[in-house]
Amino acid sequence: MSAVSWAWLALLLPLLGSIVVALGFRVLPARVAGTIGTAAIGLAFVCAVGALLNLLGEGADARHHASSLWTYAGAAGLDIKLGIYVDQLSVFMLLVVTGVSTLIHLYSVGYMRSDEGYHRFFSYLNFFVFSMLLLVLAGNFVLLIVGWAFVGFASYALISFWYRRTTATRAGMKAFVINVVGDIGLVLAAFLIFREIGSFDYGTVFARAPHVFTTNEWTVTAICLLLLLGAFAKSAQLPLHTWLPDAMEGPTPVSSLIHAATMVTAGVYLIARTHILFVLAPTAADIAAFVGLATLLVAATIALVMTDLKRAIAYSTMSQIGYMVVGVSIGAYGAGMFHLMTHAFFKALLFMAAGSIIAAMANEQNIDKMSGFGRAMRFTSVTMLCGGLALAAFPLTSGFFSKDEILAYAGARGGMYLIFTVLGYLGAFLTAIYTFRLIFRVLPGRPCREAQELIDTGHVAHAAPRNPATGEQEDTDVGFPGAEHHIAEHSASMRVAMAVLAFLALFGGLIQVPGVDNVIANFLDPVFADSPLAAIHPSTSWSWIGLGIGAAISLAGIGVAYLLYVLRPDAPAALQRRLSAVHAFLFNKWYFDEAIDLVVVRPALAIGRFANDVFERFVVDGLVAGTRDAIGGAGGIVRIVQSGFVRSYALLLLAGFAGLALYFLLSSS
Amino acid sequence: MSIEWYVVLSALLFATGAMGILIRRSPVVILLCLELMLNAGNLALVAFSRMVGNQQGQVFALVVMVIAACEVVVGLGLIVAIFRRRLPLDIDELRELRG
Numbered sequence: 112m113s114a115v116s117w118a119w120l121a122l123l124l125p126l127l128g129s130i131v132v133a134l135g136f137r138v139l140p141a142r143v144a145g146t147i148g149t150a151a152i153g154l155a156f157v158c159a160v161g162a163l164l165n166l167l168g169e170g171a172d173a174r175h176h177a178s179s180l181w182t183y184a185g186a187a188g189l190d191i192k193l194g195i196y197v198d199q200l201s202v203f204m205l206l207v208v209t210g211v212s213t214l215i216h217l218y219s220v221g222y223m224r225s226d227e228g229y230h231r232f233f234s235y236l237n238f239f240v241f242s243m244l245l246l247v248l249a250g251n252f253v254l255l256i257v258g259w260a261f262v263g264f265a266s267y268a269l270i271s272f273w274y275r276r277t278t279a280t281r282a283g284m285k286a287f288v289i290n291v292v293g294d295i296g297l298v299l300a301a302f303l304i305f306r307e308i309g310s311f312d313y314g315t316v317f318a319r320a321p322h323v324f325t326t327n328e329w330t331v332t333a334i335c336l337l338l339l340l341g342a343f344a345k346s347a348q349l350p351l352h353t354w355l356p357d358a359m360e361g362p363t364p365v366s367s368l369i370h371a372a373t374m375v376t377a378g379v380y381l382i383a384r385t386h387i388l389f390v391l392a393p394t395a396a397d398i399a400a401f402v403g404l405a406t407l408l409v410a411a412t413i414a415l416v417m418t419d420l421k422r423a424i425a426y427s428t429m430s431q432i433g434y435m436v437v438g439v440s441i442g443a444y445g446a447g448m449f450h451l452m453t454h455a456f457f458k459a460l461l462f463m464a465a466g467s468i469i470a471a472m473a474n475e476q477n478i479d480k481m482s483g484f485g486r487a488m489r490f491t492s493v494t495m496l497c498g499g500l501a502l503a504a505f506p507l508t509s510g511f512f513s514k515d516e517i518l519a520y521a522g523a524r525g526g527m528y529l530i531f532t533v534l535g536y537l538g539a540f541l542t543a544i545y546t547f548r549l550i551f552r553v554l555p556g557r558p559c560r561e562a563q564e565l566i567d568t569g570h571v572a573h574a575a576p577r578n579p580a581t582g583e584q585e586d587t588d589v590g591f592p593g594a595e596h597h598i599a600e601h602s603a604s605m606r607v608a609m610a611v612l613a614f615l616a617l618f619g620g621l622i623q624v625p626g627v628d629n630v631i632a633n634f635l636d637p638v639f640a641d642s643p644l645a646a647i648h649p650s651t652s653w654s655w656i657g658l659g660i661g662a663a664i665s666l667a668g669i670g671v672a673y674l675l676y677v678l679r680p681d682a683p684a685a686l687q688r689r690l691s692a693v694h695a696f697l698f699n700k701w702y703f704d705e706a707i708d709l710v711v712v713r714p715a716l717a718i719g720r721f722a723n724d725v726f727e728r729f730v731v732d733g734l735v736a737g738t739r740d741a742i743g744g745a746g747g748i749v750r751i752v753q754s755g756f757v758r759s760y761a762l763l764l765l766a767g768f769a770g771l772a773l774y775f776l777l778s779s780s
Numbered sequence: 781m782s783i784e785w786y787v788v789l790s791a792l793l794f795a796t797g798a799m800g801i802l803i804r805r806s807p808v809v810i811l812l813c814l815e816l817m818l819n820a821g822n823l824a825l826v827a828f829s830r831m832v833g834n835q836q837g838q839v840f841a842l843v844v845m846v847i848a849a850c851e852v853v854v855g856l857g858l859i860v861a862i863f864r865r866r867l868p869l870d871i872d873e874l875r876e877l878r879g
Contacts, residue, residue: 380803753877753878755877756871757871757874757875758805758872761801761802765802
């Protein structure tokens with residue numbers, strides 16, 4: 112089979128899985144549904160590997176194929192095919208998405224075991240994978256938008272999965288609305304591209320763009336900025352990021368798959384895919400890079416103070432995506448995609464470990480109430496440590512190589528871009544602190560009540576769960592985590608998934624070590640060969656110096672966290688009292704929610720209220736009532752004639768004819 | 781005899797019929813008056829036909845007679861139906877069509 116056939120098959124399998132599980136929810140036993148869902152994604156991963164092997168069998172320059180099944184929409188001058196584009200970049204994404212998804216499906220089989228919505232969950236999850244694969248495989252902008260909107264819907268459906276939870280449904284709506292803002296940007300960008308180039312097809316657009324646009328022409332800048340609007344909304348970059356922390360209301364496997372490993376990195380993929388346009392619009396690329404930089408710093412500072420375990424990791428996700436956006440915007444395409452991959456490994460793993468701990472806490476997510484899980488949950492804590500080390504860029508873990516590669520590239524590009532290196536290292540320092548803050552708060556120390564119970568009895572606390580945000584009792588009948596919670600120690604499928612990811616998080620970076628092997632970069636480079644920025648390479652020695660700095664910073668960050676949270680546990684509280692204003696500012700997430708509320712939500716509501724009170728009541732209602740009254744009045748007058756006296760009708764008829772006859776007589780003489 | 785006599789007679793018959801329709805209330809009488817008006821028209825048609833000297837007017841008169849017969853059938857049928865339902869046989873009382 113050719114590469115495109117494998118890709119079509121990879122696209123088909125999750126869709127089939129989703130449909131089978133959804134339609135068979137009455138018939139299929141829960142175990143079978145979970146198996147079907149996982150197997151569909153697993154087979155899709157096999158197909159992705161098949162596509163990869165096929166591509167590797169070809170010459171480096173011939174590794175791109177377009178294929179279409181049928182014409183999606185055709186009209187004068189418009190030719191949209193249901194087509195996919197298979198090249199190194201899309202196959203790379205295909206591998207990452209299906210690989211991580213398989214493991215997370217496996218994890219969900221155990222984690223969601225006692226949930227009433229088991230079938231629904233797997234159907235949604237398979238649908239998400241289908242949408243994500245559609246997004247990365249799309250061969251034109253129209254299918255890209257279709258996939259883009261589909262993942263938005265899947266994200267919404269899965270955030271609101273526990274639909275009896277008001278906070279979850281609100282979070283779902285928030286995510287959907289903000290994502291639609293991004294969708295609008297993407298759609299407008301596609302319109303502009305079609306107007307300027309006359310095609311939606313990737314091949315045509317990217318081939319013609321350098322001839323149609325001059326550098327920094329306003330149209331190409333506008334296109335890129337609109338694309339960025341879509342990318343920022345999907346990838347939770349400032350200021351469209353506020354939905355991501357709230358999205359943590361969804362089940363933990365969802366946070367792991369959609370809001371850490373795959374969907375939120377779609378923006379990075381989009382920028383990498385359209386890099387030719389960004390080369391033509393360096394201003395837009397710089398804007399993207401600076402937004403990514405701001406996001407990585409802002410999110411890292413917020414993650415320092417978050418007390419909610421999953422939300423803290425969510426802010427970390429934003430911060431890491433900031434690195435990727437910086438990477439693909441300044442020209443470190445391969446490095447950005449490499450970081451996307453390693454981040455998918457270690458962040459999915461961290462969420463899985465967090466999910467296991469949250470299950471042991473009977474859905475309590477506040478790290479202030481957690482401690483001592485290191486002894487209570489050996490496997491979970493070891494894997495969490497692996498994920499944490501990779502996230503904190505501990506030397507020789509995967510995050511270590513990928514993050515530093517982006518920063519080394521920025522340094523090699525020089526000039527203004529040195530800012531990214533310097534502040535990127537600052538972000539890495541913060542990353543190490545907040546990661547190990549979480550780990551030192553949760554794992555060591557005197558076991559909390561739940562951890563002690565686990566040590567003593569091997570039993571997970573099953574208190575009647577309450578929503579920490581609202582205090583209302585959770586409804587376990589329609590799905591809320593279910594009557595029973597599942598931790599990795601008790602579930603083989605969860606352990607397998609986490610073990611594989613832990614291995615990848617620790618050693619996944621070794622496939623691209625500067626000066627030793629450059630697997631990812633060598634594989635992806637032909638895609639980006641047409642960008643002049645791709646020619647810039649940091650020298651191997653500089654890369655190793657960068658790695659050395661990164662290692663020092665990472666160790667320093669871990670040391671600071673160790674000092675603050677293990678050696679002197681009173682220090683953080685004292686620090687918090689001393690810097691109460693700063694703490695409040697960070698704890699309220701830089702007041703982004705409030706600012707958006709003030710700038711966007713309230714004016715929109717005010718306009719709506721004005722429209723309702725004034726425009727609707729007086730103008731619209733006035734027009735409608737006026738028309739109604741005029742017609743009613745006219746009808747009333749005409750009604751008088753309709754008396755029901757047949758003889759009066761006859762008289763009218765005769766008089767009319769007589770009048771007519773008289774008229775003709777007079778006019779003819 | 782000159783044509784005037786016929787036309788005047790026709791006009792008188794027509795006026796009589798029209799007057800009957802306007803002042804009588806019994807549906808049967810109104811139907812009769814209607815027939816009278818139609819026949820007044822027929823008389824005029826035949827008279828003019830004789831005057832001009834061709835037969836077209838007479839053919840028209842025949843057509844009018846057929847139509848009049850149809851009309852009587854429908855009209856009498858209605859009157860019988862009204863009578864059967866024990867409704868008053870009075871045009872002014874039957875005013876369901878009032879708007």
